[in-house]
Amino acid sequence: MRVLYDHQAFTLQDFGGVSRYHHELLCHANWQSELAVALSNNLYLRDRKYSAHRTFLPDVALRGRWRVIKHFNHRASVQALRRGTFDVFHPTLTDNDYFLDLLEDRPLVITLHDMIPALFPQYYTDRDGAMLERIARRANRIITVSEHTRADVLRLLPVAPEQVCVVHHGHADRDYSAGGPALPTPERYVLYTGSRALYKNFSCLLEGLALLPPAVAAGLHVVCAGGGAFTTAEQELLQRTGWAKRAHQFGPVSDAQLNTLYRNALAFVFPSEYEGFGLPILEAFGQQCPVLLSHASCFPEIAQEAALYHHPHQPAELAQQLERLLMDAPLRQDLIRMGQLRLLDFTWQQTARRTRAVYEAATQDINRPGLSLPVVPPIPALEL
The missing domain is CATH 3.40.50.2000 (Glycogen Phosphorylase B;)
Known part of the structure; x- marks a missing residue:
């Protein structure tokens, strides 16, 4: 199985929860992975094990640097989608729907980490709720990271319950960055x-x-x-x-x-x-x-x-x-x-195994996804 991940989280974040999540999937994958990234200063990618990217002025406060990184990474992701050498596409964010016209009939899996913009719209006036609906309608499978988020997704988005499954995050005591000096913390x-x-x-x-x-x-x-x-x-x-x-x-x-x-x-x-x-x-x-x-x-x-x-x-x-x-x-x-x-209930190995089960279920879909989908086959049970 070949899974393509796009650039979005690794363009926007030098470090952070969403890019860390996708990096852990790459680390624990028991499938072939491609990460379509050309430029990135993301901390988790510094060993270049999962991409052949370059850094771009990581220590320079250059105005507009992010736009340059986004330009080249967007092009890299579009090229990877057009090559079509993948079985499942898993975008690292759902802030942009550029990939919908490029996927043709290939399976799409998305991860929704929360529904905060929909639940707190007063704080996110620039978010396009219709875009997320378009992506969710097209997705073969939707991963949520908790049962609570799954309930929010089913309440707020036009998707079938069978499409949405919970895969919890994992935990690992990784040290991604240099230690740095001791912080002058108080005693208590x-x-x-x-x-x-x-x-x-x-x-x-x-x-x-x-x-x-x-x-x-x-x-x-x-x-x-x-x-x-x-x-x-x-x-x-x-x-x-x-x-x-x-x-x-x-x-x-x-x-x-x-x-x-x-x-x-x-x-x-x-x-x-x-x-x-x-x-x-x-x-x-x-x-x-x-x-x-x-x-x-x-x-x-x-x-x-x-x-x-x-x-x-x-x-x-x-x-x-x-x-x-x-x-x-x-x-x-x-x-x-x-x-x-x-x-003990939260390991990245378990996260990867459950995620693979989602990918496999997505590849079994032969109908175009959406509300009219007759029957969505359930995700196979895992022996953990």
């Missing part, structure tokens, strides 16, 4: 990672920290990894909550630095209102860091009993649960132990 801190904007609900964490009893909050700091410098609004909230002098932002950080931040944190707090999967949960489990999550979207599905939970809009409940976690040493050890057990 809770950790927040990634973007803090929009539905990420960072303000709930700050308001919750302000509600901690003084004895619990004494000497405690909050460390943010990635997500950019604190905005003016965040600085004002930090001042109002009294945490301005105890909040630290580092980023971007290497994978080695991020692992160290997880290992040394008293807790990892993820108050987001919505995630498609929540890969940082597995990252925290892997570094034996206790986890506190909002009880929202896919979080209970992924973490199950290996985390504490709070209502995403109740800072007082976040504070209560965080106090439990910080003050109860046996509870912390139980959460760490359960997190280690939970990781």
Whole structure:
């Protein structure tokens, strides 16, 4: 079986969850893969094992650099599609439908990591919802990364239930990047990672920290990894909550630095209102860091009993649960132990095996996909 992947995620991201997902598929593939990329500064492709690309001014802040990379990569992907030497096409993003007119009758598999633009349209006014519908109608199979995202897809897109299947992400303690210098972290801190904007609900964490009893909050700091410098609004909230002098932002950080931040944190707090999967949960489990999550979207599905939970809009409940976690040493050890057990259910080897089953099912389709598809054969069961 030959699977063609296009350039999109590896053009847009130098590092990040979506390109990392596709790189892990390439690493664990038990099928022939082609990655149509001509230029990329993506961290995961630096060994060039899966593409013959070149980097393009990776250390130069050149305006318009991204447009140059996109131009050459788009051409490379179009050429690969026209050659037709593949059995399945799997685009790395669904932000563009350029491939629909080039596929002819070849199977199309897409991965939908979340339905955030459809669920929070006020934040994504530039997104074309009709484009995603066109792609979804054409897809032979749709992979979602959680049951929660699958339910959203079936509710929001015109697709048949038989077309949509869940393949969870995996976890591996890879060190993709150079370690970098040790970060000047405080002795006692809770950790927040990634973007803090929009539905990420960072303000709930700050308001919750302000509600901690003084004895619990004494000497405690909050460390943010990635997500950019604190905005003016965040600085004002930090001042109002009294945490301005105890909040630290580092980023971007290497994978080695991020692992160290997880290992040394008293807790990892993820108050987001919505995630498609929540890969940082597995990252925290892997570094034996206790986890506190909002009880929202896919979080209970992924973490199950290996985390504490709070209502995403109740800072007082976040504070209560965080106090439990910080003050109860046996509870912390139980959460760490359960997190280690939970990781056994998430390996990239399993992700690759289930993904191959999706590809095989897609190649069995002889009808054009769409709502009028009479019967979609089920994905064969796997013995894991």
